[in-house]
Amino acid sequence: MAFNVQEFRAQLNLDGARPNLFQCSMSPPFNQGGADSKFSFMCKTSQLPGSTVNQVPVNYFGRELKFAGNRTFTEWTVTVINDEDFIIRSSFERWMNALDSHVGNLRADGFLSGDGGYQRDAYVRQYGKQGNVLKLYKFVGMFPIDLSPIDLDWGANDTIEEYAITFAYQWWESQTTDSMGGSVVTPTFVGN
Secondary structure (H helix, E strand, O other): OOOOHHHHHHHOOOOOOOOOOEEEEEOOOOOOOOHHHHHHHHEEEOOOOOOEEEEEEEEEOOEEEEEEEEEEOOOEEEEEEOOOOOHHHHHHHHHHHHHOOOOOOOOOOOOOOOOOOOOEEEEEEEEOOOOOEEEEEEEEEEEEEEEOOOOOOOOOOOOOOEEEEEEEOOEEEEOOEOOOOOEOOOOOOOOO
């Protein structure tokens, strides 16, 4: 087949999805000072989740056969812009301390698993160039497992501090894809 740029342009008729048109939202358990609403603005980088189904190899007469195994979900990491009020970072420090305190190695009273405990849901929305929601993912049962350090440097002029937060979660759901992988016509906003 000969190269034809017009055929490529015909396939990319909506000019492609843009990685900078997204928004994340969540409500940490220690939501002091409006950390949840500020998080939506200060969350600078994120990812749409991937999907992995492991394989189960079975050997039979010298030949390896492969069967579908269990699904696994990799961690979700976001980068947050730090403001001088430290509202978001302080909220996550409290959350992680309630999961396992620094000195006592104890979980906070009433900080149980599941809904209403230490696990929260989070959302990431991918927008189109006209402001419409193209994809909406829900991360179910999420909690922070790593709060990265913030590098300080006398020579770091004209920059704003950033840090990463990594979360474990139970599974993700696509609010814009049905259970059989087809596209749902009307995306709905759920959560925060």
